[in-house]
Amino acid sequence: MFLRAQWLGEQKRHIKCDESKPSCLRCSNFGRVCEGYPNEEDNSSQREPPAPTTRKILSKAVQECALSSQTSCTEPPPAWLLFQDEADYHYFCLFRDKTSIELSAGFESTLWNPLVLQACDNSSILQLTIATAALSKAQEDGLWEMERSMHNQYALQQYGKALKGIQAMVSNGQKPMRIALIAALLIFCFESLLGDTGRAITPIQSSLDLIFKRLSTMSRPYRNSRTKPRGSPASAPIDEELLWAFMRLDGPPLVLLSNRHQAPSPPTNRIFTLAFHEDELYIPCGFATISEARLYLEDIKWRALPKPQTVIPEPDEGSPPNLQKMRSELKNWWSSSVTTSSSCLNSQIAQWHRAFEPLLEYSMTTAGESTFVAAATLYIQALSNDMVISGSGFNTVRQDMNSYVCANTIVTLSRRLVKHPRFVLGFVFDIGIIPALVIILMLCPDRDLKRATNAVLRDMMPRREGVWDSRIVAEAGEKLLAGEEEALKYDMIDPRWRSESPNGGYKPTLRQFLGA
Incomplete structure (x- = not known):
């Protein structure tokens, strides 16, 4: 009995074998079967060569954080791309597979993939791409603070290297326009992710001038x-995707944010007037894709502003604002020259709605669920254009009814859109629904509708669309509602007391909705 207990104890302690094969002497004595220790000579030919070491730029912790947090690439990157380490490789894959889609706000991501990714043979563009992906990753929910800090550290280091590379190109007399424009877009995205709108729009303005x-x-x-097949010919001075991207940024909000006290400000809408205005698009009976529908809607939108618009700067903070003048200027920005061509524009927007209806209905089915974000966003933009083309609405009984229907539909559909799992709650490059909600807050007289609009903006926080920030717009909307409520309270007592109300009659300007 003692021997059996001893044998069981030896088993639990994993008796050390000697070098005999196929069974060692010690195991044979205790009734165990084993193959002994393997000889090194027998396995020398089966050993795999050691993995090549990579040159690590950051600490080991940062490298491991980058590798552990990224999903593996579904397909390898182009063979001509050279990465300094595995972290760069994974951040590149992250930009290609996720960040580029998020920046596009539900629309086609052809600007970022393939155009920007193909330009990554330039080391500065590659570093900017990696930095943008790393910073976007750092702002995801559910990360440990140390992990978030490591992504930020990697992003800032790559961003600094990219800026030095761009400065070196300029100092050496190299000024490739395509690289400069792509770099400006990536810098805009990176600085916007950091929350520095002022630094984000500086390269955009320079690029627009260029x-x-x-x-x-x-x-x-x-x-x-724009109706021809995609792809810029070799003779084109600028890639069409780049041209469209900058055209979409070329509006009054950009000027208001960047020229606070300049008079007069540079005109907006220059690119459309110069490159697209004579190529008028005629609405087809139906659209093949959402991207096609977007081109036609943008054509209608920009034709509501047929000439470059010069934005008149607002007075300094110390001087009292002329609220009536501000509202008048806002309407001029959004509906300039509509009075002379409103019937034509109304006809075009009606044709656009008829052509777009099948795509919108399909997006609300199970089969078309993947297109819902883009379709709903575009439809909301079209409804806001309806309000603009009709003269910014709420002026006559008929306009009041039509504009109310448009505004109510915008709020209802926006509420559903914000709850969609594909709706990005972070930064997106392409403009989505925030400007449409701003129009309702500034022009709609219905306070219940304004409250519902502000609730939608709160639900989508901290989403940012280009230069528009949902948090800033929501805060301005709350001040607007508070001012109207207080003015109403004083009106009930005595209308003459409204001017004595601290917030009575508060009307935020477009600049305040932008946070400038």
């Missing part, structure tokens, strides 16, 4: 036909 100068000094007038 594009305008390039197109206006060509020997023959440049015209871009």
